[in-house]
Amino acid sequence: MGDESMTFLKRLEQRWQQGHFVCVGLDPEYERLPASVKEGRSQEEALTHFACELIDATADLVCAYKPNIAFYEAYGDAGLRALGRTIAYSKKSRPEIPVILDAKRADIGSTNLGYVSSSFDLLQADAITVHPYLGKEAMAPFLKRADKGVIVLAKTSNPGSGEFQDLLVGEQKEPLYLTVARNVARYWNDNGNCALVVGATYPAELKRVREAVGDFPLLIPGIGAQGGDVAATVQAGRDSRGWGMIINSSRSIIYASSSTDFAQAARSATAALEAEINRYRG
């Protein structure tokens, strides 16, 4: 079971050890929620109920949950309350499962203090996604929270991610995403709390990142709705232990059914993805 003193990475490793590599992305759009979830509930209640039912149905199968704050901010106060309640529910009912707040934050150091307070202290997330553009110095407030995960965008899954991320830079003329990956693994990770984001839609780039960083945790979104290939992802993304992957899918799991059986359908989709991942993990 969970132990509040355990770091993000320790929790993650415990889940990997048990064969769990799927991260369920909690990205609810009110308009897409099943009618049975919306009926008789306020927006806040419906968003909260939907996510908590998904957590109950999938908790024994996942390595992490990843609520994306954009989907909650879209509903103002009601959405943010739903996000807070969802994270609190997950942590109370399944403390062994880390919750990643997908917020893609980062600013100058003094401003980052605000992000650290809101994500880690107020919302109680175990990890946060950030972009690397401002450099290590600015990231100190995140990086010094040794108990929390700092997950840095390297090569994102979107079709246009190459505009900046693939630019050849430095003496070695290597793509920028690879320099980000190397710097984070070598220089940002003094507290052993960093991870990287690499999209499943770029298996060749995923392989290059894995070769560059060794046994380092990678958050890999892009399976399901974005069309990433599971076999190619796992073959390129697994580390020397067959671990190291937080494989996220949001829409293909949370909207597996739009009916009253949505939670059961989400469970089946999660189980099918887990089985496929483990088939290729070797």
Ligand SMILES: O=C(O)c1cc(=O)[nH]c(=O)n1[C@@H]1O[C@H](COP(=O)(O)O)[C@@H](O)[C@H]1O
């Ligand atoms: O940081 C992320 O999680 C992320 C990085 C990335 O490169 N691509 C990406 O899709 N994501 C997030 O992962 C989730 C993907 O959702 P689905 O495409 O529905 O599985 C969304 O919350 C995205 O914001």
